[in-house]
Amino acid sequence: MDLNYTPEDIAFRKQVRTWLEQNLPKQEIRTLEDRRAWHRKLYDAGYLGMGWPKEYGGGGARPMQQAIVADEMAQANAPAPTNSLGLGIVGPTIVVHGTDAQKRRYLKKILSAEELWCQLYSEPNAGSDLAALRTSAVDQGDHFLVNGQKIWTSGGSIADWGLLLARTDPKVSKHKGITCFLMNMRQPGVDVRPLKQITGSSEFSEVFMTNARVEKGDQIGKLGEGWGIAQTTLGYERGGRALARVTTYSSQFHRLTEAAKRLRRHGKPLFEDPVVRQKLGRIWSEVEVERYQALRTLTLLERGEHPGAGGSLTKLSYSEFEKRFMELALEILGPYGQLTEGAPEDFKLQIDTAVGDHGSWAYAYLWSRAGTIYAGSSEIQKNVIGERILGLPKETRADRVGGKA
Amino acid sequence: MNFSFSDDQILLKNSVRAALDEQCKPAHVRSMSEDPIGYSDQLWGEMAKLGWLGLPFPEEQGGAGLGLVELALVIEEMGRAAYPGPFFATVVLGGLGLMLGGSAAQKDKWLSAIAAGKARATAALLEEHLDWDPAATAATAAKSGAGWTLSGLKRFVPWAHAADVVLVPARSPEGLSLFLVDPKSAGVTLKPMIGIDLANRWSEMRLDKVAVGAEAILGRPGTAGPLLDSLLRRAAVMSSAEMLGAARRCLDMSVEYVKVRDQFGQPIGSFQAIRHRCAEMLLEAENAHAAVYYASWALTAGAEDAAVASSICKAYVSDAARKVCGDAIQVHGGIGFTWEYDLHLYMKRAKGLEPLYGDTEYHRELIVRHVAAAK
Ligand SMILES: Cc1cc2nc3c(=O)[nH]c(=O)nc-3n(C[C@H](O)[C@H](O)[C@H](O)COP(=O)(O)OP(=O)(O)OC[C@H]3O[C@@H](n4cnc5c(N)ncnc54)[C@H](O)[C@@H]3O)c2cc1C
Numbered sequence: 059m060d061l062n063y064t065p066e067d068i069a070f071r072k073q074v075r076t077w078l079e080q081n082l083p084k085q086e087i088r089t090l091e092d093r094r095a096w097h098r099k100l101y102d103a104g105y106l107g108m109g110w111p112k113e114y115g116g117g118g119a120r121p122m123q124q125a126i127v128a129d130e131m132a133q134a135n136a137p138a139p140t141n142s143l144g145l146g147i148v149g150p151t152i153v154v155h156g157t158d159a160q161k162r163r164y165l166k167k168i169l170s171a172e173e174l175w176c177q178l179y180s181e182p183n184a185g186s187d188l189a190a191l192r193t194s195a196v197d198q199g200d201h202f203l204v205n206g207q208k209i210w211t212s213g214g215s216i217a218d219w220g221l222l223l224a225r226t227d228p229k230v231s232k233h234k235g236i237t238c239f240l241m242n243m244r245q246p247g248v249d250v251r252p253l254k255q256i257t258g259s260s261e262f263s264e265v266f267m268t269n270a271r272v273e274k275g276d277q278i279g280k281l282g283e284g285w286g287i288a289q290t291t292l293g294y295e296r297g298g299r300a301l302a303r304v305t306t307y308s309s310q311f312h313r314l315t316e317a318a319k320r321l322r323r324h325g326k327p328l329f330e331d332p333v334v335r336q337k338l339g340r341i342w343s344e345v346e347v348e349r350y351q352a353l354r355t356l357t358l359l360e361r362g363e364h365p366g367a368g369g370s371l372t373k374l375s376y377s378e379f380e381k382r383f384m385e386l387a388l389e390i391l392g393p394y395g396q397l398t399e400g401a402p403e404d405f406k407l408q409i410d411t412a413v414g415d416h417g418s419w420a421y422a423y424l425w426s427r428a429g430t431i432y433a434g435s436s437e438i439q440k441n442v443i444g445e446r447i448l449g450l451p452k453e454t455r456a457d458r459v460g461g462k463a
Numbered sequence: 464m465n466f467s468f469s470d471d472q473i474l475l476k477n478s479v480r481a482a483l484d485e486q487c488k489p490a491h492v493r494s495m496s497e498d499p500i501g502y503s504d505q506l507w508g509e510m511a512k513l514g515w516l517g518l519p520f521p522e523e524q525g526g527a528g529l530g531l532v533e534l535a536l537v538i539e540e541m542g543r544a545a546y547p548g549p550f551f552a553t554v555v556l557g558g559l560g561l562m563l564g565g566s567a568a569q570k571d572k573w574l575s576a577i578a579a580g581k582a583r584a585t586a587a588l589l590e591e592h593l594d595w596d597p598a599a600t601a602a603t604a605a606k607s608g609a610g611w612t613l614s615g616l617k618r619f620v621p622w623a624h625a626a627d628v629v630l631v632p633a634r635s636p637e638g639l640s641l642f643l644v645d646p647k648s649a650g651v652t653l654k655p656m657i658g659i660d661l662a663n664r665w666s667e668m669r670l671d672k673v674a675v676g677a678e679a680i681l682g683r684p685g686t687a688g689p690l691l692d693s694l695l696r697r698a699a700v701m702s703s704a705e706m707l708g709a710a711r712r713c714l715d716m717s718v719e720y721v722k723v724r725d726q727f728g729q730p731i732g733s734f735q736a737i738r739h740r741c742a743e744m745l746l747e748a749e750n751a752h753a754a755v756y757y758a759s760w761a762l763t764a765g766a767e768d769a770a771v772a773s774s775i776c777k778a779y780v781s782d783a784a785r786k787v788c789g790d791a792i793q794v795h796g797g798i799g800f801t802w803e804y805d806l807h808l809y810m811k812r813a814k815g816l817e818p819l820y821g822d823t824e825y826h827r828e829l830i831v832r833h834v835a836a837a838k
Contacts, residue, residue, distance in 0.1 A: 185796050187726040210797045254802035256792075322592035323825055325599050333824055385785065392593045392818040393619045393658070393665075400656035400667060402591075420659045423814075427792050428800050435796060437736040456728030 061353065067122055074130045077103055087137045090216060097139040097171040105131075106139055107169040110153055114165040121359035125352075128302035135309065137410050143213055144168040144175035146299075148221045148240075151291045155238070155279045164219075164240065176217035178208045178241065178265060179288065185210075186438050187457070188223070189232045189285060195224035195239060195272060202226075202277070204241065204270040210432070214263030215252045217243050221291070222272070223284050232457065236284035240276040247271060257417075257424045258398075300352035303376060307345045307383065310407065310422070314338075314387050317405050321392065334390060341386055344379050351375065367446040370439040377429035378436060384426040387419055396420045466756070468536070476536045482513065483544040489805040495547035496661035500625060502548030508580050516554060517578025520562060524574035530763035531697065535704035535755055542708025542816075545808040547662035549583045549622035555701045556621065556694070557584020560630045564641060564681040564690040573628060573643075586630035587617035587668055588695065588820075595821045597632060597639060597691035602670065604635040604642060609677040611635060613642060613650075613670045619819070623653050623666040630681065630694075631670070637685030648673050660815035662808065696773040698820040700758045703780035707751045709813040710784040713791035714744050716806055721794055737794055744790050747783035754779045771833040774826035781823045784813040 063071070081103070087093050100106050108124045110116025139145065149168045152160055167173040184190040193206025204224055211220070220241045227235035243250065247270030252260040279287045315338060318329040328334050355372060358365055365372065388395035394405040398418050407419040417425070430436040444450040468476070486506050495501050510516050519534050520526025527533075534554070541550060554577070561573050561584070576582035590601055602615020613633050623629060623646050631644045646653060650673035653666040682690060718741055721732035731737050758776035761769040788810035792799040799806050821829075 180797065183725070185726060186731075187728075190726070256800050256802060256807040258802065320592065322594040322599060324596050324828060325594065331824070333827075381789070385789075388814075389818070389822065389824070392822055393589070393815075394593065395818065396659045396815055398657050398659065400654060424659065427789065430793060431796055431800060435793070437734070440736070453734075 067126060070123055071126050071130060074105070074127050075134075077105075078130055078134045078136060082134060082136055090140065093137065093140040094171045096137055097141065100139055101169050101171070106145060107149065107165075110149060110165060110169070111161075114153075114161045115169045116165070121356055125299075125301045125356055128299055129305050132302040132305035132309070135408075135410075139171065141168055141171045141174050143177050143217075143221075144171075144173070147177055147291050148175045148219075151221060151238075151278065151287065152240075154290065155287050157275075159275065160240070160278070173218040174213065174216050176211050176213045176220045176243070176265075178211055178220040178222040180210045181207060182209050186435055188288065189236065190457075191223055191225060191236065193222075193224045193267065194228070195222075195226050195237060197226070201274055202239065202272040204239075204247070204267045204272055206267055208265040208267070210253075211250075211263045211265050212261055212432075214243075214250050214265050215260065217250075219243055220265070221278075223288055226281055226284075230282070233285045234282055236288070237281050238278040238284035238287045239272045240278060241267075241270065241272050245270060256427070257421050259421075300355055300372065300376075301349070304345060304349040304352055306409075307348065307380075310383075310387070310409070311338075311342060311345060313407060314390060317394075318390050320404050321390070321394075328390060337386055337390075341383055344382070348376055348379060367442055370434070370442045371447070373433065374436055374439040374443070377426075380426045380429050384419075384423040388423050391419060394419075396423065466753075468532075472533060472536060475533055476540065478513070479515070479537050479540040480543070482509070483540055483546065487541075487544040487546050489545075489808060492545045492547055492662050492808050501622075501662070501664045502625065507548065510550065511578070511580025514578075515550070516580055517574070518554065520558060520574045520578055521570075524570055525578035526574065531700065531759040532756060532763060535701060535759040538701050538704040539708035539711075539755070542705035542710075542812055543712045543809070545660075545662055545709065545712075545812045549585065549625045551701065551705065552585035552621040552626065553577055553583045555698055556586035556588075557626070557628060557630060559697050560584075560586055560641070560681070560690075560694045563693050564687070566681075568678070569643070569681065576627075582627045583622065583625050584628045584630070585621050585623055585626040586694065587620040587623070588632065588691070588698075589617065589619045591616055591618060593618070595695065595825050597688055597695070600632045600634055600639055602631065602633040604633040604640055606636060607674065610675050610679065611642065613644065613673045613675060615670050617668040617670070619656060619665045620653075620668045622664050623668050624655070624664065629668070632687055632691055633670075635684045637683075639687045639691070640684045641681040641687040641690060642675055643679045643681060644670070644673060644675060648675075650674070658815050660811040663812065663815050695820055696770060697762060699777035699826065700755065700762060700773045702816045702820050703751070703776045704755045704759070706780050706784035706813045706816050707748070707755050709809040709816075710751065710787040711748055712809040713788045713806060713813075714741075714748050716809075717741060717744065717791045717794050724796075731794070740790050740794060744787045747787050751780040751783040771830055774821070774829040774833070777821055778823045778826040778830065781817045785817060788813045 081099060083096055087096060104117050105127045107115060108117040108119035112118045149165060152164055179188060181191050181193060195202040195204045220243050222239040222241045223236055224239060225235050226237040247268050249266040251264045253262055253264055254260050318334060319327055321328040323331055355365055391405055394401050398420050407422060409417045409422060445452055514527050515537055517526035518529050518537060522528045558577050561570055573582060577584060604611040604613050613631060615633060626646055629644045629646050631642045633640060633642060650671045652669045656665045656667055721737050721741060722730055724731050754776040758772040761772040791806055795806060798804050
C-alpha cells in the first residue's frame with residue numbers, strides 16, 4: 059500500500075491547475091450558451107470524456123487523471139460542464155453497449171455539448187420499481203412508435219436526446235420485456251413540461267410521448283435486454299467524481315468554520331464552543347473518510363475493476379452524509395443558513411447549482427434531500443447491499459410471487 | 464393531575480382547525496408567498512372576530528384571559544396550516560411582551576388594539592451575531608431630552624413590514640432596556656430577508672438615531688433582561704407548538720401516502736423500512752406534543768420548572784420536527800421533492816422556525832446550567 063500520488067500524477071495536477079487558473083471564466087456564467095462555451099473549452103483542453111476511447115473523441119486517460127481533473131475543478135470552484143447526464147450516463151452506456159455506428163454518431167457530440175441528453179427512466183408508477191414501467195415501444199417495421207409518460211427527467215427541458223427505457227413486450231415477465239433506446243426529443247410526438255422543485259428552480263420535467271418515433275438503428279443492445287443495460291448504467295457510479303465531491307464538501311466546510319468564527323452564542327464565538335467544535339470535528343472526519351473511500355474506489359478503477367454493487371455503498375454513504383452535513387451547516391448558521399436572499403456576505407454560500415445559477419446554503423440543504431431519493435433511494439440501496447453484497451435472503455414481495463425475477 | 468385537554472380546549476382546537484381548513488388552504492399559503500405584504504387582511508379580521516388575537520390577554524383589554532396551553536393549541540393549528548401572517552409576531556412577541564412588561568397605559572393602548580385586529584406588533588430580538596442571549600444586545604439608546612435615540616442593527620424581525628409597533632431591546636446608560644418603536648419612524652430602514660419558508664417574512668431593521676419619547680420604554684430603564692428572558696421562553700415554546708403542527712401535517716400526509724403508493728406490487732407502507740420510519744415519526748411527534756403542552760402549562764401555572772421545561776421543549780421539538788419533516792420527504796420519494804406537492808410548505812415552516820428563539824444548542828446549554836444548579 060502506497061497512498062502517495064506518483065510524480066506523474068503530481069505533475070499532471072500542476073498542469074491542470076495552471077490551465078484552470080488561466081482559463082476559468084472571468085464572468086459569471088448566466089446562459090446555457092455561456093455554459094456550453096465553457097464545456098467546449100474544457101473538452102478542447104482534453105478534460106472531458108477523458109476515459110472514453112480515443113477513436114470516438116475521448117482521451118483514453120486513466121481514472122486517476124480523470125479524478126484529478128474533477129478534483130482540481132472542485133478546488134477552483136469551476137462551473138460544471140453542461141451535459142452532465144450525457145457525460146455521466148448516456149456516453150458510458152453507448153461506449154459499452156452501443157454499435158459502432160451509434161458510437162460514431164453520438165459520442166463526439168456529447169463530448170462537445172453539441173447535443174444535450176437526459177435520462178428517460180422513471181414513470182409516475184415506476185420509481186423504485188423501475189421494471190414496472192409502462193411506456194410502450196411498438197415495432198413498425200423500420201422504426202418504433204413510442205407512447206407513454208416519463209417523470210422527474212433531469213435536464214429534460216434542454217435535452218436534444220434522451221436515453222429511453224420502454225416496454226417492447228408486455229407478455230413476458232416485467233424485467234424481460236424492456237428495451238433501451240436513444241430518442242430524439244426534438245420531434246412533434248414529444249412534449250416536455252418542466253416541473254418546479256422544492257428548491258424553487260426547475261431542474262426536472264415531465265415528458266409525454268405520443269406516437270413519438272425511434273429509429274431502428276437507435277435501439278441499444280438486444281430487444282428485451284433493456285433491464286440489464288439499465289442496471290449497468292445505474293452502476294456507473296462515477297468513481298472518478300468521488301474525489302471531486304469530497305473537495306466540494308471540504309470547501310463548504312471551510313466556509314462554515316469561517317462563519318462559526320463570526321457568530322456568537324452566550325457572548326462567545328460559536329467556533330470556541332466545545333459542542334460546536336465536537337460537531338465540526340465529527341463532520342470533518344466524515345469528509346476525510348469519504349476521501350479515503352474515494353481513493354479506494356479509484357484504486358479499483360485504476361486496476362480496471364468495476365465497483366459493482368459496491369457503488370450502492372458509496373452512494374448510500376455520501377448521500378446520507380450530505381444530509382447530516384447540511385443539517386449541521388444550517389444548525390450552525392442559525393437563521394442565516396436558511397436564507398435565500400438578504401444574507402450578509404460572510405454567511406453566504408456561493409455554489410454552482412444543478413441548473414447553473416448561484417445557490418445558497420438553503421439551496422444546498424434542500425438539494426441534499428434529493429440525493430437519498432434519486433438514482434435509487436437509500437432504502438433501495440440498502441436492499442441491494444443486503445441481497446447482493448451480504449447475500450441475505452430476498453424480501454418477500456408481491457412482484458416476486460411465483461418465482462418471477 | 465390531568466394531561467388531557469378539557470372539552471373547551473378541544474372545542475377551541477377543532478374550531479381553529481375548521482376555520483383554517485376553510486380559509487388557509489395550501490393555495491392560500493402559496494398565493495400569500497408571492498404577495499408583497501404576505502397576509503390576508505380579511506383572514507386577520509376573521510381571527511379578531513373569533514377571538515384568537517386577544518386569546519391570552521386580560522379581559523379588560525379585550526382579551527379572553529386564557530393561558531399558553533390554549534394559545535399553543537391555536538398556534539399548533541397554524542403550523543399545521545403553514546399560516547402566512549403576523550399572528551405569532553403580534554400575539555406572542557408583541558402581545559406577550561407587552562403583557563409581561565407594559566404599563567397599564569401601554570397595555571390599554573396596544574393590547575386592546577391588537578385584540579380588536581387593529582394593530583400588529585413584533586419584536587426585534589436578534590442582532591448581527593445571532594446570539595439569543597439578551598445580554599449580548601449591542602444596539603444603543605442614548606438619552607435625548609425626556610426620551611431616547613436608538614441606534615443599531617437588528618436581524619430577522621418577523622413581519623416588521625406589517626407591524627405598527629416593534630419591541631426593540633437596546634442598551635441605555637442604565638443597562639438593557641426595552642422600547643416601543645414605530646417602524647415607520649424616521650431613521651428606521653427595513654430590508655427583506657427571504658428564507659426557505661416563503662410564507663413567513665422577516666426584515667433586517669436598521670435604526671439610525673431613531674427618536675422615541677419618554678412613554679416608549681417598557682418598564683424601568685436597565686431592567687429588560689429578565690423580561691426578555693421570559694419573552695424568549697414563551698416564544699420558544701409557542702414556536703415549538705408551531706413546529707409540532709407542521710411536523711404533524713407532514714406525518715399525516717406521509718401515513719396517507721404510504722398506504723396508497725404502490726411499488727413492487729404492494730403499498731410502500733408494507734415495507735419494513737418505511738413502516739419503521741413512520742413509526743419513529745409518530746414517536747417523535749407524540750414526544751414533541753408532550754414537551755409542548757407540558758411547557759405551556761408550566762409557564763402559565765408558574766411551575767418551578769417552567770424555565771427549564773421551556774428549554775427542553777424547544778430543544779426536543781426542534782430535533783423532532785426536523786426529523787419528522789425530513790423523513791416525510793424521504794418516504795414520498797420524487798413527489799416529495801416537487802414544488803406543486805404541498806409537503807414542502809410545512810417542512811419549510813418547521814425548518815424556518817428551528818433556529819429561532821434559541822436553537823437546540825442554546826437551549827441545551829440552559830438545560831445543563833439548570834441541572835448543574837439544581838445539584
Ligand atoms: C432531483 C431528482 C432528479 C431525478 N432525475 C431523474 C432523471 O433524470 N431520470 C429519471 O429517470 N429519474 C429521475 N429521478 C427519479 C428517481 O430515480 C426516483 O424518484 C426514485 O427512483 C424513487 O422513485 P419514486 O420517486 O417513484 O419513489 P417511490 O418508489 O414511490 O418510493 C417512495 C418511498 O418508498 C421507498 N421504497 C420503495 N420501494 C421500497 C422497498 N422495496 N423497500 C423499502 N422502501 C421502499 C423509497 O425508498 C421511498 O422512500 C429523479 C428524482 C429526483 C428527486
